[in-house]
Amino acid sequence: MTLDALITQNGAAFDAVDVPILSPEQFRREILDGVERGLRITAYFGERIGAAKTSLVCVLADDAENSLSVLSCAVRDRYRSLTPDCPQAHLFEREIAEQCDVIPEGHPWMKPVRYQSVALPIPGGTPFFSAEGEVLHEVAVGPVHAGIIEPGHFRFQCHGENVLHLEIQLGYQHRGAESFLETAPSPRSMAVAESVAGDTVIGHALAYCNVVESISRCAVSPRAQALRAVALELERLSNHIGDLGALCADVGFLPSAAYFGRLRGEFLNLLMSLTGNRNGRSFVRPGGVTFDLNDSMPADFQARLKAAEYDIQSAARLMFETPSVLARLEGTGAVSERTCRELGLVGPSARSCGMPLDVRSDHPHGAYRFSHIPVSTVSGGDVYARAMVRRIEVERSIQFLEDHLHDMPEGGQDLRNSAGPLRSGRMTICLVEGWRGEIAHVAVSGESGVLRRYKIKDPSFHNWTALAMALRETPISDFPLCNKSFNLSYAGHDL
Amino acid sequence: MIHTWNVLKARLGQGHRTSDYPDEAPVLPERFRGRPVIDDTKCPADCDACEKACPTRAIRFDRKIQLDLGRCLFCRECVEACPEGAIRYSTEHRMATRTREDLWIDGKTTETRLASALDQKMRSLFGRSLKLRQVAAGDCNGCALEIQALNNVVFDLGRFGIQFVASPRHADGILLTGPITQNMKLAVQKTYAAVPDPKWVIAVGACAISGGPFQGSPAIHRGPDDDIDKKDIPSIDLYIPGCPPHPVTILDGLLRLLGRLESGA
Structure with a gap:
């Protein structure tokens, strides 16, 4: 089965109007099918077209076939989130929501990515994912860190020494x-x-x-x-x-x-x-x-x-x-x-x-x-x-x-x-x-x-979440080592 | 036992790598872009090609050509745009100044007014021990990495008594990089406020001095010398231009501030 998409290659140019415009349901199904078959979301973004309409564009990479598939759909102010069925879409959907005011319904953790708008509080000013219980505690680090390093905020939910969950809040480097x-x-x-x-x-x-x-x-x-x-x-x-x-x-x-x-x-x-x-x-x-x-x-x-x-x-x-x-x-x-x-x-x-x-x-x-x-x-x-x-x-x-x-x-x-x-x-x-x-x-x-x-899209945009996952059930004292082992970009993520 | 032998063998093989700076001048390659040199006698009448080409409006004509090192990205646009070769880069690494005005150069500049040392009292306090807190505020990581490089064995910042510390409360000043994004403004203010008096502010790189390539973006404060931040950060005591400045340019600025280099040396 092939995708209903435009197939292209790295660095090739094509007419933007040749990208198929699917219905939101079909768009969603094509992406889920593609990811199921081993394709990766390499870019997924929105572009405002006309009043109250946004075009969502998704690029899927087929690494075995050396090809890229491009597909799109038009939505008004909301659509059904891909994230519950396709976790790799999570940050892309948050970014689209922030840049184009389109809400992915059913997204499990909807927050701005970079706090781009002056109407928003600065990063860290919105609630963090938290776990509750008598034996749990929370550790907050950043944006100014101990070393000569870029700013970001890390919020740990800990059980004793062990990290249950780490939420990484970036956006401090956003320059537009x-x-x-x-x-x-x-x-x-x-x-x-x-x-x-x-x-x-x-x-x-x-x-x-x-x-x-x-x-x-x-x-x-x-x-x-x-x-x-x-x-x-x-x-x-x-x-x-x-x-x-x-x-x-x-x-x-x-x-x-x-x-x-x-x-x-x-x-x-x-x-x-x-x-x-x-x-x-x-x-x-x-x-x-x-x-x-x-x-x-x-x-x-x-x-x-x-x-x-x-x-x-x-x-x-x-x-x-x-x-x-x-x-x-x-x-x-x-x-x-x-x-x-x-x-x-x-x-x-x-x-x-x-x-x-x-x-x-x-x-x-x-x-x-x-x-x-x-x-x-x-x-x-x-x-x-x-x-x-x-x-x-x-x-x-x-x-x-x-x-x-x-x-x-x-x-x-x-x-x-x-x-x-x-x-x-x-x-x-x-x-x-x-x-x-x-x-x-x-x-x-x-x-x-x-x-x-x-x-x-900087590679860090995909990989920051991996750092959060690496920390699960890991002693918090290993955070600096884990962070260094990924060495991701704050500026590249925040743009 | 064998392991200890391996450690010693590697140590001997790696050799001594710390540079002889400042006793000896740094060796920089021919293509290194240090301080620009302007020869305005070559400027054709009514030519403003360099001004038009500059991505950060670092060049302006006020009867004669002037260049602001605080905005300059040390790129090659003006050099390439000039029909007469009136602008070229020298390998001069020394560029740090104590005032914003001193960063302006023109055709007459043979030597910029380099940073002068702190007064006698301040030098007795900080001359042999300066602790700094680095704050990246929208820095692309270019400047931060060159500051970090000062800690490697080649530059070995510790030998001059200068050290980067984790807490602003342990610091004598802050070293600021980046154009101060809206999202970092509060953190910069709080970090500065947490440093005990007397304290210094050192701006490293075009972004911290003028906003660099991001000047005019609504997501940043153009630079700490802007009025917006005057009440929070009253003054900048040392400007180190570059995009990013070479580590030896930063080191030169810090040592000059502490009176550890004779002026002009």
Whole structure:
């Protein structure tokens, strides 16, 4: 049975009017059937059309078939919630309610996601899920945390040391990023795209540029594509290595924490040598990239990668062979494969539950169409598995860079082509495997070269709930370790 | 026993990594975008290409070209827009100032008025021990990560007596990042109020200074130097521009404030 939907692929543009408009009942049934067959909700959002009408658009990813299905329906002010039958829709439905004033009837936990409207109280000003009983107590943490970290509020319902339920209340970082992208592409919108999550500059910039290039039909040269992949892998490396170090610090194993802390910087510095900025800002631009490798760089980068690889292996061996470290990582904060599927987790969080999901191989874009990175999965779903996935991915990304730098496509004058005006009435879905997982940018162009709807989904939007699930029946003292093992984005979630 | 040997072997292999800064200048790559340099003698008459290209209105013409480092994202739009190459980036990392006005540069700027040290009394209080509470208020995590990087072994902030503390009550000041979102405003006010006097406010990054790429968004307060927040956060004592600033730019600012660097050094 096939879905009554438009079938497309990552980065392809199509006419927005070709998306089938189903009745709300049929829309609901198609999504439930799709998810039942193993598809994932990769984006689900609303767009206001006319007075008191909203179009709901859902994108389902078929990872085995490398395809995306898009379907829509029109609703007035309410519809029957998908969440009770399809938990992975829960936050999407809350977001739609907040952005478009459409109520999903029967949603089990209806609250704003980001408290976007000034008419609302600030986050934390509305009731939390609570459990009652003489032996229960509640712990509240944040928005200002003890470390140098983004703001969010965590509300724990505890039975003694053990957490019964954790509710994560975000929204403190909401800056209104999407609204800056619902215009014609400009230096300003590019700067905002790079600031959706400052640790994922390349990932979000790439998704945004893919959108612009797809809708304006701009080609990107093979060399620019290869350079983009180099930057994306450098970003993954610095963050994964930083995470391994932070996990060591959280379990009190300072030697590897110090080594990884320094090694993270080596990759930021490589990105700075290439782009002039440690996070790779101003590098990915519509039509290509702004900097090429100069003559001495490939050899220099190879040498620096080799040296770093050697030191990473020594620090990682030490970490993964120290019994006191393993004792803290193994079995802590486990998420089952079933939960992973139900919540639609992505990225290393899903791969550590044994799910082989990776945009780079499932929905490849740019240079990943020609060079494949094996998908790294580990089973167990615990902190150990999340650490191990990163360790393996670090090795594979370094290997990818070493192979790539040797063998870059020849460059010409087309390092950065000019992207023409956007064609009107087109829609595209652009997925990028950022270091946290699947980034999805969905855009619909309007008349006269503007994007009339722009939807950003950071992988954290799926994965925050996994942290809450990991904490169930886990001692509250393991929260920092569990949180670090996911290391999700607050800014990317809050937009 | 074998394990102890492995720890020692790894330790020897990893070597000594702490930089010699500030005794030696930091080594930055050729492409590093530090303080912009303007040569307004190259400006063609009636040309405002850079002003138009700037995503954050950091450039303005008041008879001559002026650039606000507090708004600058250190992107390449103006450099690419200029037909004559009148704007370029230097690898100068030192940019922190004590006042908002000092962040403005123009064609005559060969050296910005870098941050001056606290007065003698304050230096005797804080010069060898400064405890700060970092507050991210809509920060994309770019600045926060560069501040965090100061704690790694390369920059090793602890050797200067500067430390980030968990509670504002243990802090001598707050280090603010992000454009102060509506949803974080109360938390910023409360954190500031909880710091005992005398206290300092240090703004790190374009967002905290001017709102950065998000300036004008209804979801943020444009920046703490806005009137809106004057009653809650009376003044900012140190501005560290950048998007995000390099860790060594932040370190330079902090050390200057404490009088640990000779001015101009």
